[in-house]
Amino acid sequence: MAERLVVIGGDAGGMSAASQARRRRSADDLSIVAFERGRFTSYSACGIPYWVGGLVEERDELIARTPAVFRDDFDIDVRTRHEVVDIDLDRREVIAVALDEGRREVREPFDQLVYATGAVPVHPHWAQEGISGVFGVQTLDDGDALHAWLQRDPKPARAVVVGGGYIGVEMAEAMINRGLAVTLVERGAQPMSTVDPDMGALVADKLRSLGIEVLSGRTVTGLGHDGGVVSAVHTAEGSIPADIVVLGLGIKPNTALARTAGLPLGPTGGIRVDLRMRVVGAPGVWAAGDCVESVHRVTGRPVHIALGTHANKQGRVAGINIGGGYATFPGVIGTAVTRVCDLEVARTGLLSKEAEAAGFAFVTASVESTNRAGYFPGADPMTVKLLAERGTGRLLGAQIVGRSEAAKRIDPLAVALWNKMTVEDMVGLDLGYAPPYAPVWDPVLIAARKAVEALGIH
Secondary structure (H helix, E strand, O other): OOOEEEEEEEOOOHHHHHHHHHOOOOOEEEEEEEEEEEOOOOOOHHHHHHHHOOOOHHHHHOOOOOHHHHHHHHHHEEEEEEEEEEOOOOEEEEEEEEEEOEEEEEEEEEEEEEOOOOOOOOOOOOHOOOOOOOEOOOOOOHHHHHHHHOOOOOOOOOEEEEOOOOOHHHHHHHHHHHEEEEEEEEEOOOOOOOHHHHHHHHHHHHHHHHHOOEEEEEOOEEEEOOOEEEHHHHHHOOOEEEOOEOOOOOOEOOOOOHHHOOOOOOOOOOEOOOOOOOEOOOOOEEOOOOOEOOEEOOOEHHHHHOOHHHHHHHHHHHHHHHHHOOOOOOOOOOOOEEOOOOOEEEEEOOOOOHHHOOOEEEEEEEEEEEEOOOOOOOOOOOEEEEEEEEEOEEEEEEEEEOOOOOOHHHHHHHHHOOOOEEEHHHHHOOOOOOOOOOOOOOHHHHHHHHHHHOOOOO
């Protein structure tokens, strides 16, 4: 009798786990069933703003593997448009409903279970009033619905994006590229709270230069509508006309099903797992992706950082272990990049407020440099900011805002931070140099040198 693996969630974490388990165990030894509420599997949610904005021509270019590929090439029984509504750990079965078949109930037994439901957008009370034209952007089905709304007749002319994080600024740019007038409403002092305020100010300036109206320090209180179709966004300072509203208010782990089943949740709201991605205290149950919490390698504390890179790695670890191998997930440091038109934004490790909250004593060092030799055509400015711990000089975090070739410079900084290097160590790093690619002193090295000075090391 083949052992039975059931996967809840058909994107990065779930299907990485299923694929890795299949590579190690045949269908005669392990049968695999995957339930997915939407219509798509293994797609790039991060690419949705670029498809909506027209930089990616076809939606299907975002799909890495279709359900048919998983069925035919991997012998994985993928059931799309099936929503799991309950997990019975005592009976070792999941209960799902077939959404396109009148919510027909399906019961599936399991020996091993992978919980990979991802995250859900934060929907405030005012966005839950059944008004059409209001969209979160979490799944490809969400992107499909938003893209279809932009094609309606008459076409929307005014977009309001609520929230200035990664999705917010990327969707604001996408709306501009589609020819809409765009207003971005941000509750904080400025957009991009994922970097320090001095760095976020550079992003706000860029958004305004694109013609995006940035309204900071505003809290949305409600929506106006005309016959059930959104027509305005209300704030305490007044109303903003809108034909489409995009929510960029962040996300939270999709753990309602886990909570009901009695699976343990951590302080971040994500599922608690061990290094092998086993759910703590639940034999035979694994979890991966945006629904779990991870350990931050700098602070040692649990964090919830939702990125496709983490989801794929965590799913791979779970699948290797289910398949009889041995693998662990080493934690995260929060490396992320994004782009607003030609402005690139990157970070790794801790922001200033996070370092303070973790109890570190630290210095900061910011430098302005260029991506290439100053005399070389195409040399553009960039700002690099480092945080280093007082006493030890250990790198705690880094941020970069600049143009061409700026964002990926976060990678050597992430490697240095991952390996607990000091800024004094970093000054001597042997980085690549040629005038088309860097000044003779790379911006990373200049920032490290300045951090050493701020620490009083000579």
